[in-house]
Each structure stands twice: as structure tokens, then as C-alpha cells.
Amino acid sequence: MLMTGKVLRFDEVRGYGFIAPSEPGEDVFMHANDLLDEKYLYHEGSEVEFHLEMGDKGPKASQIRLVYQPSSHRLPNRPVFSDGSATAERPAAAASGEGTGAGRFRTELTEVLVASVDSLTAAQIRQVRERVVELAREKGWLTV
Structure with a gap:
């Protein structure tokens, strides 16, 4: 089942962490082997999409990818200063x-x-x- 959630914590060195699913339920285990993006990109609060599976010790995420939100702060074609002028x-x-x-x-x-x-x-x-x-x-x- 495809789900979304936010990374609660992820230890890049140890290679694991937990996701708080958007839908009510228990936290989901995440492992570096299941990440589709580079592991250094996953931080506390990062929004992710994942497939929910039942592992030996409870819910486990697989095929985890970051969900990039559109931003109004994208770099413009020309340098723009805080007063809005280019x-x-x-x-x-x-x-x-x-x-x-x-x-x-x-x-x-x-x-x-x-x-x-x-x-x-x-x-x-x-x-x-x-x-x-x-x-x-x-x-x-x-x-x-």
C-alpha cells in the first residue's frame, strides 16, 4: 500500500530511522537499503512516499522516496534582491x-x-x- 509521511528521525551512519505516517497508526521503520534518493537527503521532517509492508518486528517502509514540494522561492532567471527588483x-x-x-x-x-x-x-x-x-x-x- 502506497503511503505518505514525514521522517521522524534518520541516522545516516547507522542507516535506519522511523517515519510518522500521514494516516493515524504506529511509526514505520525505514532502512537505507529501501531509499530511492541519496541517504544524506533524508532529514527529520522530510516528506516521503513509501510502500507499507509488515516486517518481522512491525510496519516497515520500502521504496522510500522524497516528496519535493513546489517552492515559491526558486531561483529566478536574473538575480533578484529582497526588495523584489532584478x-x-x-x-x-x-x-x-x-x-x-x-x-x-x-x-x-x-x-x-x-x-x-x-x-x-x-x-x-x-x-x-x-x-x-x-x-x-x-x-x-x-x-x-
């Missing part, structure tokens, strides 16, 4: 470098990444952020 809409400020420096851009980008993908680690955010800043400089989107 760099292309602010040519005078962009030309002068006023308020569009790499520092501010990094801050805004970090906020977007954290709000968009809650499973990113700090190291992953730093890697993505630095590459995007580098690309923005190459394309002339950042003048500072």
Missing part, C-alpha cells in the same frame, strides 16, 4: 555598483538557497554560492 531593472545602480556588490549578492543568494532547498548543507550552499557569484561576474551581472 539587477536588469536597476541599471543605474548596477552600473555604479551601488547595492549590487558581491557581498550583498552572496547574502541574498544564501537566503534564497536556504529557503528553497532545506536539505542543502552549509558546505553545499557555499559551493553553489561561490560558483553562481563567479558566473555572475563572468556575465557582467556583478560589477563589484
Whole structure:
């Protein structure tokens, strides 16, 4: 039976955890061998879809996959700042470098990444952020 639920806890090192099903009932055991996505992506509160089976010790999940919710915080085609304006809409400020420096851009980008993908680690955010800043400089989107 296909079900949904949220990860209560998952120990990536030990390779197991538990899911709280959306429908009332007891918690469901989950094992790393039954994950369809990379195990580092499963965190407390992650919404999952799974097949419910009865194991030797109770309910067990199989074919577990993450359910990604649509987000209103997706990265836009052009950098957008917290006031909602894109760099292309602010040519005078962009030309002068006023308020569009790499520092501010990094801050805004970090906020977007954290709000968009809650499973990113700090190291992953730093890697993505630095590459995007580098690309923005190459394309002339950042003048500072």
C-alpha cells in the first residue's frame, strides 16, 4: 500500500530511522537499503512516499522516496534582491555598483538557497554560492 509521511528521525551512519505516517497508526521503520534518493537527503521532517509492508518486528517502509514540494522561492532567471527588483531593472545602480556588490549578492543568494532547498548543507550552499557569484561576474551581472 502506497503511503505518505514525514521522517521522524534518520541516522545516516547507522542507516535506519522511523517515519510518522500521514494516516493515524504506529511509526514505520525505514532502512537505507529501501531509499530511492541519496541517504544524506533524508532529514527529520522530510516528506516521503513509501510502500507499507509488515516486517518481522512491525510496519516497515520500502521504496522510500522524497516528496519535493513546489517552492515559491526558486531561483529566478536574473538575480533578484529582497526588495523584489532584478539587477536588469536597476541599471543605474548596477552600473555604479551601488547595492549590487558581491557581498550583498552572496547574502541574498544564501537566503534564497536556504529557503528553497532545506536539505542543502552549509558546505553545499557555499559551493553553489561561490560558483553562481563567479558566473555572475563572468556575465557582467556583478560589477563589484
